[in-house]
Amino acid sequence: MLIQYEFIILLIIDAVKILTIGSAIMGAFMGALMVERKLIGRFTGRYGPNRVGPFGLLQPVADGVKMFFKEEIVPGHVDKLVYLIAPALSLTAALLTFGVVPFGRESITLPFVETLLGFPVKLAPWVADINVGVLYLMAIGSLGTYGVVLGGWASNNKYSLLGGLRTSAQMLSYELPVGVAMLSVVLVTGTLRVREIVEFQTQYGGLFWLVFLQPVAFLIFFIGGLAEAGRAPFDLPETENELIGGFITEYGAMKFGLFQAAEFVHAMMLCTLITTIFLGGWNLPFLQQIFIFLPFLQLISPVIYLSIFLAKSILMYCVLIWVRASVPRMRFDQLMGFCWKLLLPIGLANLIITALVLAVLFF
């Protein structure tokens, strides 16, 4: 009976954690939208939104309210069920990825809870620490295609269908280089656990981030991730000059908002993944040594870890915006040729070289 009781408590804690992270991400989506519009404005010599609220900071709120109060129109010629499911699928797949991202180093034992409940409760800074974390990331990433493909098909519109087809081809192709880049990382770290990949980077004073050990894999992951998230210069799903709006053409109101949110969450996910896998996650060089000299900092270490993680992710997001503002969109044949004829061979060569070097080192 006691086991049942503990189990339910743990279940509730997990549910709360999932809700917290989910709503935090949806809040961050608002912020990301704002930062993106402001920065893009600056990059192109404009001010960006600056009318609503102080410095225009309430613009995303205004946009959100507008989205919610628009009339929900379902065009008559669409496949209704699939048409309505597609945006939700898109956002869900993007959100699920955050389940294995570690936001800090170790679990905290909650104070006072042991006296209250009779057993200690540990609060881990991640939702799940599964032993096939990297594969989970790949699997959920590949599910992201469905929202777009189904949205494009169910709209029953030539432009939507073309956009959906293009996007599915793009996402399927770019999964391969990303997977190969992940494989070289897994070869170096020797684990599929995301948490252990970060732990690997805290060794030797936290100097050996995987971006230094695997620069080629990092570049391939970055470029492939941009393409999978449908970010500029790979935002072919919605080329307005050729396809009107691609798969979003027939979507309006909050359904459109969901697709938009999915795109942003996908981009944020890319940033957190790059931070976790290549940029040392929640660690900074010599942070652990600083903790030894200043032990009182150890008390607030979860906060420090979380802020370092967020700072890195936000910086990465600014790089994404920078890329979007400065690189023009690719043509579709260029896109596919780039993936299959350049990224994939380089990735495979990188994988083989990594394997050979490791074999020589550990023989």
Place this chain on the structure above:
Amino acid sequence: MQEILFFVTATLCIVSALGVIFNKNVVHSALLLLINFCSLSVFYLMLNAQFLAIVQILVYAGAIVVLFLFVVMLLGADLGEDVSTWLTGWNAFLAALAIIMLTLVGTSVFESMTQGQSGNFTPDDVAKYGQAQMIGITLFTDYILAVQLAAILLLVGIVGVIWLARSDSRDLILAGKALSNKTK
């Protein structure tokens, strides 16, 4: 708790599998197939086979169903072509084959559950080293021949695809030349 989860998932699995067959819309069938694959992966999770569960989603849900959808769209099914009837002689024959197959698989699973031998690795090993590692070791030692045969099969597939793509583009170029000659 486990039983409830099992029966819910099993119902979902069977209903979606039947839906794949009896649904008249191709794309809806593909979606039901997706649900079926996902519920299968829940089964793997319940059997503590996380690696298999994830690979099931990665390969089947992530790649194969997308490919199905892709082909359906390329062949230009506007909102999916409805199949008028599924009760044909050919389908009956296929159903009979499927039932025979199911009996064979069921029997072999039952036999190996009751009198089969267990593998080399204990659950403790799996917990210690991770499932991917254990499966890798097993695949590349005991079952290396099967792995290599599968690799050759895939290689044949890749070469075939490249040849097809090549000859197709060659044909296109030839057709384009013929067309430009005609206009001259």
